[in-house]
Amino acid sequence: MLVRSLYEHHGRAMLAYATHLTRDRSQAEDVVQEALVRAWRHADLLSGENVSVRGWLFTVIRNIVRDMARARKIRPVEVNVSPDVIPLEEDHADSVVDSMVVADGLSRLSDEHRQVLEQMYLRGSTVVQAAKALGIPPGTVKSRAYYAIRALRQMYPNLAGEGQVA
Template identity: 60%
Template sequence: MASVLSRRRQAAGDEALIRSLFEEHGRALLAYATRLTGDRAAAEDVVQETLVRAWKHPDALVNGKGSVRGWLLTVARNIITDRVRAKAARPAEVAESPTAQPIVRDHADEVVDSMVVMEALDQLSEDHRGVLVQLYFQGRSVTETAAELGIPPGTVKSRSYYALRALREVFGGRQVALKGVAG
């Protein structure tokens, strides 16, 4: 029973200490925190956290090493510094927008189209397949393809024409999304 009474007296004493600290230093602490943060709401949070730390370490207030206000202002500055560092360590948060497209989209159709194209290319002759690979998959021009394959540019054009025509027959009128392949 005696320990319960002593705890109640201690709690009442702690509450009185925090109340007197706020009454005496609260305005200066809030002004200082507001100046450092530039945000009144954030400054109020800093003042609250400072008073919580004072409540947890009452011996630091009465040890005779400097002024109470100086200790409170130092604690407030440290809290603000910690918050700025923590915020800088995290990537910036971006709010979701209902109109924004999802970052990751389903690529299943592209995989299927790619498989269909690879199977169709396997049905072409080596000469026709080689020209299409150079033009569309390697991104080379007619001149570059001709130099790479060691054939005249006119032959590159002719082989690409007949290769694309053969692909159209293989696909049988199905639409396949090919980047860079004219249909």
Template identity: 55%
Template sequence: MTAGILSRRGAAPDEGFVQFLFVEHRGALLAYAQELTRDRMAAEDVVQEAFLRAWRHERKLSTGTGSLRGWLLKVVRNIVFDAARARRARPQEVAEPPLDLTTAPDHADLVVNTMVLADALGSLSVEYREVLERMYLHGYSVAETARALGIPSGTVKSRSHYALRTLRDLHAAGERREREGLAGRGGENSDPTGQR
């Protein structure tokens, strides 16, 4: 088969030539490439490139001068060395750091939240407000709050529960009024002239 393939000097490159090279030389080329690259996948890529170059130079290789395996091993070595030179010539790629899309807290939000909280706490009775202030603003435990106010722990729990429920109800009522206010004005689809 070798004589038949290598004797067709004037013919265009075909699969038969590459198949012959693959069967005869793949093992030696892959072992050599893997020794140079220390990476099986990179070695396979190098061998594939060597076979592609052999296919492109079939006419030159078909003349029968020189060792075909020697030529292929030299091509493998050149491919590996060229890749190494290219890596050294280029600066190392560094991943771009992720963008920090967090925004600084707005002082206006803090002021508005403080005003809303102060209004909400102002709507509670003094007993409820004292319990919430000690537990949530000062970080007291139930027992510490009870000692500071001179009341039983059960009373602290009860006042805390009812105070929080009152605040939730006030918040829900405020949201409901806000939605109704938007709906009463006709929302976005209303006619600015007031005509329907």
């Protein structure tokens, strides 16, 4: 009953004061709620004749806001970022291992197959550009690329399912 009465008589003024101090409506609402809880805990202090209830409530609000500001200075800054957005550091070791696997696989292919993959995947050539650079027909480029990739998949069956080998 005390809290309801205090809120009915002083709630708007408390919220306005807390909003002025915090510059954040939702934070101000939390401050007012905490002030009302403290008023409920100290109901005996507010029942005296010489007590200015509104003055006491405003002092409590000011102290709560001050305590919150002090606590923020001690804690690290909070950032509202989804974990999906946070960039993860790439592990250099993974890229080194991937490079070693690719180099090993390419060295185990025939020269014709390796040359086609180097043209298409390492140099970024199209089928026509690779055919021109290697002096072979485009159909041969496609065929060699197909068989080269198939050979890599057979060499590294665990990687083929993970999208590591084209």
